[in-house]
Amino acid sequence: MSRLLTWLAYEDDDGAGRGRAVGAATLRLFDRAGQEHLAETDLHVRPDARRRGTGTELLSAVVAEAKAARRRSLIAEVPACTPAELFCVRHGLRRARPLYHLLLPLSEVHRGWLDELTATDHPGYRPAEWDGIVPGTLADAFAAARKAMNVTPVGSTDHGAVGWDAGRVRAMAEVVTGRGDTLLTVAALDGDEIAGFTEVVIPRGTATRARQYDTVLVPDRRGHGLGVWLKAHMLRRLHDEYPQVTEIETDNAADNVHMLAVNEHLGFHRERTTYQYQLTLE
Structure with missing residues (x-):
């Protein structure tokens, strides 16, 4: 009923092999009837690797793939009152609804x-x-x-x-x-x-x-x-x-x-x- 794609972001190679993983993003593409327009993403960047554009690059890759799959809406769920909310606002996402856990x-x-x-x-x-x-x-x-x-x-x-x-x-x-x-x-x-x-x-x-x-x-x-x-x-x-x-x-x-x-x-x-x-x- 859905497909899941994953991206990993690494630091530049320091000569000793592939660099350290500093971020990851997933994209879930729903295939069930009535939700073929919908995609969900989950994106994380290590705290000590933020403010370097890694999150922006990951989100760009996610959005490009969602558009290629002809999706109309991309949804992300983030903790309230955290930098993740500011990241969403800066990249054009709008707050849709709160969830109580x-x-x-x-x-x-x-x-x-x-x-x-x-x-x-x-x-x-x-x-x-x-x-x-x-x-x-x-x-x-x-x-x-x-x-x-x-x-x-x-x-x-x-x-x-x-x-x-x-x-x-x-x-x-x-x-x-x-x-x-x-x-x-x-x-x-x-x-x-x-x-x-x-x-x-x-x-x-x-x-x-x-x-x-x-x-x-x-x-x-x-x-x-x-x-x-x-x-x-x-x-x-x-x-x-x-x-x-x-x-x-x-x-x-x-x-x-x-x-x-x-x-x-x-x-x-x-x-x-x-x-x-x-x-x-x-």
């Missing part, structure tokens, strides 16, 4: 409280859980629910709209499980439909820090407490089945105030802030 220590979440949250009455809904690839009987409903990601707040970033079907959701899960990670999903079922779901990934299946992936509610199912209910079910799974997991990290767009409220209600607290910057390519 949150952490939840599971030791601060009482197991009994999770029982109370999951026992909250939601008439007509029942939870469904699976590991890895979605069961075949739920694949179409899961794809339909995932399309709701296209209407979540994205600030002014040009992320596009991704088309989802059963094959695509299976392929995404296969990528995660294929690298040895454990993918857990909890969904809210209403008859044959999925009203929402939440996903957590445990790197290599044994890490102590899990990563929150998508949490999605279909638009007309929002505002009824299903977000907290789903995430509480997931936290209970982690408590019971994966005791080595001691914390969960996630990121939350600042303008997605409803999901931010859900996360903060469950005990997530802000660790840091980053900004997404965007460059519109001619």
Whole structure:
């Protein structure tokens, strides 16, 4: 669903072989339908090698390749209030949206409280859980629910709209499980439909820090407490089945105030802030 290109920058050769590596940049070119216009870059220069034009040269190479690939937008995510922000501004990128990076220590979440949250009455809904690839009987409903990601707040970033079907959701899960990670999903079922779901990934299946992936509610199912209910079910799974997991990290767009409220209600607290910057390519 994407291609990754990498550049390395070296100091001049001192006669003893290739010079020291002082910078690196990557360019991810998205190929999935709805995001063929999009590219993301990650660029770093060693602190003691900055202000020499290395970052500018790397960015120029990245931009040239993105244009050659006929991309419309280039996005970079940088830490807030750092020289990286000034670098972006100087090179014509505009700030598109802030992201809050949150952490939840599971030791601060009482197991009994999770029982109370999951026992909250939601008439007509029942939870469904699976590991890895979605069961075949739920694949179409899961794809339909995932399309709701296209209407979540994205600030002014040009992320596009991704088309989802059963094959695509299976392929995404296969990528995660294929690298040895454990993918857990909890969904809210209403008859044959999925009203929402939440996903957590445990790197290599044994890490102590899990990563929150998508949490999605279909638009007309929002505002009824299903977000907290789903995430509480997931936290209970982690408590019971994966005791080595001691914390969960996630990121939350600042303008997605409803999901931010859900996360903060469950005990997530802000660790840091980053900004997404965007460059519109001619």
